[in-house]
Amino acid sequence: MKLSELGEFGLIENIRKSAGRLTPPVMIGIGDDAAVLKVSPSSSLLATTDMMIEGVHFDLRYTDFYSLGWKSTAVNLSDIAAMGGLPRFCLTSIGIPNSISPKQVAEFYRGCNTLLQSCDAILVGGDTCSSRKDLVINVMMLGESVKNGAITRAGAKPGDRIFVTGTLGDSSAGLEVLKRGVRDRRSRGKTIPFLFRNSRSAVSRLVERHLRPEPRVEWGMTIALSRCVHAMIDISDGLSSDLAHICEQSRVGALINAEKIPLSSSLCRTADNLDHPPIHYALSGGEDYELLFTVPTSRIQKLQTLGLPLTEIGEITRTQTMMIVDSRGNKTLLKPTGYNHFARSRK
Numbered sequence: 001m002k003l004s005e006l007g008e009f010g011l012i013e014n015i016r017k018s019a020g021r022l023t024p025p026v027m028i029g030i031g032d033d034a035a036v037l038k039v040s041p042s043s044s045l046l047a048t049t050d051m052m053i054e055g056v057h058f059d060l061r062y063t064d065f066y067s068l069g070w071k072s073t074a075v076n077l078s079d080i081a082a083m084g085g086l087p088r089f090c091l092t093s094i095g096i097p098n099s100i101s102p103k104q105v106a107e108f109y110r111g112c113n114t115l116l117q118s119c120d121a122i123l124v125g126g127d128t129c130s131s132r133k134d135l136v137i138n139v140m141m142l143g144e145s146v147k148n149g150a151i152t153r154a155g156a157k158p159g160d161r162i163f164v165t166g167t168l169g170d171s172s173a174g175l176e177v178l179k180r181g182v183r184d185r186r187s188r189g190k191t192i193p194f195l196f197r198n199s200r201s202a203v204s205r206l207v208e209r210h211l212r213p214e215p216r217v218e219w220g221m222t223i224a225l226s227r228c229v230h231a232m233i234d235i236s237d238g239l240s241s242d243l244a245h246i247c248e249q250s251r252v253g254a255l256i257n258a259e260k261i262p263l264s265s266s267l268c269r270t271a272d273n274l275d276h277p278p279i280h281y282a283l284s285g286g287e288d289y290e291l292l293f294t295v296p297t298s299r300i301q302k303l304q305t306l307g308l309p310l311t312e313i314g315e316i317t318r319t320q321t322m323m324i325v326d327s328r329g330n331k332t333l334l335k336p337t338g339y340n341h342f343a344r345s346r347k
């Protein structure tokens, strides 16, 4: 079978099977946002790693090195946040082609360290290699679960309400803007392409959310400590794909109300000049790094006292399918259309 047929998640499933059965101290292994390792009776270590490759995850024509350091750290912090954990230690490895200067590497680490410091985490190691052509980045983050234990993707129950933090779709709309800037002769070299000259501040916000996402570390811990939540994931591949991970691992389905999906005013104000309607970026666009979680109805009142920017967008169902209902009440199948490495057609 070819990689394009198996897809990223089929391949990870094969790797998971090859690792064999899990036994303590491994509480959660391959398949969640981070591994959960019971290192002492009172605490669990959380471990996650993510790679970023030039030409696949980023393009140096529109990414500065500070943002690149920030983002490669943010995506790992976000996986710790998705478990409701406290990030502690970071190891960052880089494969660098000759075209990159020491000053650019220093900027990269300034971005990493600024974000780590804001979360009280620290860089403790990594590896440095030369690369023939592309810049390759790998970050590993270690954290601790807060006292109620880690929140996995597997605990959702029929009847739970589905919530997200913040707004969705900004990051992938921001990416579209940046790509247009590279393609469009009139815009080249400008952060805000010609077409968007009348909506500068809105577009800057979308671009910023793509280049320097804010991992929801504090919110993840607050949610975990509240004991309101059955299952949680961060939205890295897109709402439809990340919800599918919760549904698969919890063996449930979901019904999403399209009208309730939170969209930012920046995305809505820019919508006329984008290739797709805002809902497309929210469902299929990735890299928002917001949290998606499910809550039993008995805990919703408590959840609302936490003072976080949360939106209820749907309900977990017993039948193992994902559906979406639009403003006219039409229900259709919701397919996971977010990012999948090796998939034949990519967004």
Ligand code: ADP
Pocket (backbone or CB within 6 Å): 012, 015, 029, 030, 031, 032, 033, 034, 035, 048, 049, 050, 079, 236, 237
């Ligand atoms: P996320 O988007 O939350 O970072 P991924 O989709 O990258 O999650 O990974 C899903 C799960 O599969 C994680 O538990 C990750 O550690 C595991 N995983 C991914 N690739 C590999 C691999 N090559 N070997 C072992 N585990 C892997």
Ligand code: MG
Pocket (backbone or CB within 6 Å): 032, 033, 078, 079, 082, 233, 234, 235, 236
């Ligand atoms: Mg994740």
